[in-house]
Amino acid sequence: MIEDKTPQRTSIAQLGEFGLIEHLTKHFEIKNESTIKGIGDDAAILDFAAKKAVVSTDLLVEGVHFDLAYMPLKHLGYKAVVVNLSDIYAMNAKATQITVSIAVSNRFPLEALEELYAGITLAAKQYNVDVIGGDTTSSQKGLIISITALGEVEGDNVVYRNGAKENDLLVVSGDLGAAYMGLQVLEREKQVFQVNPNNQPDLDDYTYLIERQLKPEARKDIPEILKALDVKPTAMIDISDGLSSEIMHLCKQSNVGCNVFEEKLPLDPQFINVCEEFNIDSTTIALNGGEDYELLFTIKMEDFDKIKGNPNFTVIGHMTQQSEGIHLVSRANTKIELKARGWNALQEE
Ligand code: ADP
Numbered sequence: 001m002i003e004d005k006t007p008q009r010t011s012i013a014q015l016g017e018f019g020l021i022e023h024l025t026k027h028f029e030i031k032n033e034s035t036i037k038g039i040g041d042d043a044a045i046l047d048f049a050a051k052k053a054v055v056s057t058d059l060l061v062e063g064v065h066f067d068l069a070y071m072p073l074k075h076l077g078y079k080a081v082v083v084n085l086s087d088i089y090a091m092n093a094k095a096t097q098i099t100v101s102i103a104v105s106n107r108f109p110l111e112a113l114e115e116l117y118a119g120i121t122l123a124a125k126q127y128n129v130d131v132i133g134g135d136t137t138s139s140q141k142g143l144i145i146s147i148t149a150l151g152e153v154e155g156d157n158v159v160y161r162n163g164a165k166e167n168d169l170l171v172v173s174g175d176l177g178a179a180y181m182g183l184q185v186l187e188r189e190k191q192v193f194q195v196n197p198n199n200q201p202d203l204d205d206y207t208y209l210i211e212r213q214l215k216p217e218a219r220k221d222i223p224e225i226l227k228a229l230d231v232k233p234t235a236m237i238d239i240s241d242g243l244s245s246e247i248m249h250l251c252k253q254s255n256v257g258c259n260v261f262e263e264k265l266p267l268d269p270q271f272i273n274v275c276e277e278f279n280i281d282s283t284t285i286a287l288n289g290g291e292d293y294e295l296l297f298t299i300k301m302e303d304f305d306k307i308k309g310n311p312n313f314t315v316i317g318h319m320t321q322q323s324e325g326i327h328l329v330s331r332a333n334t335k336i337e338l339k340a341r342g343w344n345a346l347q348e349e
């Protein structure tokens with residue numbers, strides 16, 4: 001598909017490995033004080049001075065984590081960066097650098113890699129992180145991308161998954177489930193396209209959902225907002241696999257239970273409409289959809305006044321004793337045990 005859409009095709013073999021690296025990386029600039037040396041030597045050099053260094057890495061494999069049939073390469077580059085930065089923000093840290101490693105088969109022309117790097121460059125700019133290195137190699141089949149994100153945090157400000165206590169409030173940023181429904185819309189359009197390639201999809205009613213799937217944003221702002229409000233979460237995690245699954249991680253690591261209230265789950269109106277259209281239960285998707293890249297955290301009850309009314313945050317539940325278990329309290333006020341189903345399980349239904 002990529003081949004067909006790309007008007008000009010320059011074979012990557014023509015440039016050679018060093019030519020390719022030079023071509024893709026020459027425009028990167030260093031903006032963060034902590035970057036001493038970026039691309040161009042055997043290794044990068046960083047200096048976080050008195051701060052703690054935060055490191056997180058992700059591996060994305062074509063056909064497993066992304067499908068180039070409806071994921072433009074520029075979006076893929078952008079998303080690959082964003083999902084990594086999200087992990088740094090989930091430690092209550094500031095993201096500062098990334099490395100980018102790629103394995104590509106020769107079916108990709110140079111122009112395709114330029115698109116990928118345009119997305120990476122845009123994300124690096126948007127989130128003010130320096131691209132400080134990587135590796136470039138060939139693959140037998142398909143595209144593989146690995147990104148490592150680095151960040152910095154004052155030691156006392158680090159927030160782990162394991163600090164939640166009984167009676168803490170459970171808070172989520174943004175809204176839930178939209179990325180998953182965006183994927184459902186795209187999957188449907190792909191099938192329509194396969195039957196009739198001349199059919200131009202009308203996606204106006206789905207713009208927010210598709211954007212959440214194809215161009216997700218990480219919550220860089222949340223650690224900053226929390227700091228300004230003088231709130232330090234007791235535990236925090238980012239929502240990549242789905243709310244249920246992340247709640248279970250927080251509870252397990254913190255040795256607490258939890259009650260989550262169905263009526264409190266923050267849902268976008270477009271998300272609700274499309275769930276109706278697909279005849280899917282919106283609560284199930286909000287709980288299990290995944291790829292929202294919002295932050296889920298717990299705060300002490302006495303901090304409630306500091307976040308109350310802030311449009312970035314919704315209190316969706318509270319932590320209990322571990323022995324009480326992990327439950328969804330439904331609109332009908334019945335308690336349903338939460339099970340992490342994750343994204344893959346949902347796909348198989
Ligand atoms: P080495 O042989 O030491 O692995 P390379 O020739 O692979 O060095 O890389 C040269 C420089 O370019 C290094 O600074 C490396 O980090 C950087 N680099 C290589 N590939 C990429 C890439 N895909 N994206 C960003 N930087 C890269």
Ligand code: MG
Nearest residue numbers: 134135136137
């Ligand atoms: Mg190398």
